[in-house]
Amino acid sequence: MERILIDTDVVIEYLRSKQKSSTELIRLLEGHDIFLSSISEFELFLGAKTRRHQTDLEMVFKEVEIIPFDFGCGKIAADIWRNRELTHQHVEIKDVFIASIAILGGLWLRTFNKKHFKGIERLRMWQW
Numbered sequence: 001m002e003r004i005l006i007d008t009d010v011v012i013e014y015l016r017s018k019q020k021s022s023t024e025l026i027r028l029l030e031g032h033d034i035f036l037s038s039i040s041e042f043e044l045f046l047g048a049k050t051r052r053h054q055t056d057l058e059m060v061f062k063e064v065e066i067i068p069f070d071f072g073c074g075k076i077a078a079d080i081w082r083n084r085e086l087t088h089q090h091v092e093i094k095d096v097f098i099a100s101i102a103i104l105g106g107l108w109l110r111t112f113n114k115k116h117f118k119g120i121e122r123l124r125m126w127q128w
Contacts, residue, residue: 003033004126005067005102007111008040012047015056027128028110029063036061037101038068039094067105069097076100080120089119099123 006028014025028034041061048054069077077100084091095116102109108126109117117123 001031001033002126003035003105003107004028005035005037005098005105005107005109006040006064007098007109007113008043009112010110011036011040011044011057011060013112014060015053024110024112025060034064035067035105035107036064037098038066039097039101041066043094067101067107069101072104073097073100076103083121084119087119092116 006025010024010028014020014023017023020026025034044057045054048057077096080096080099081091081093084096095113099109099117099120101107102124103120103122108124110126111117114125117125
């Protein structure tokens, strides 16, 4: 059973879908250990404009394990940031944090925004 960290966009696809059973989140939950970063938790709650949105998020959070940005992630994130600056590649800090959590945890990362994570050493990208 693979251990996969899902990016924020995977949850957003699920929340927006009328056909929830055909979403990537449901496909991943059927046979894999699924994790979500505390960074994505923040992003999702920030975007939750109504009580209904918050309730939907809480249901999703019951199905996945939330992983914090904790000791060890900072060093990995700083290394990623420096390497991206050396190659003049713009990167959002939240994506650096998410990548560092995946790397530290030895997790695959599943995202629809592969270009945000392109070229990050040691990051394993999940694809079907």
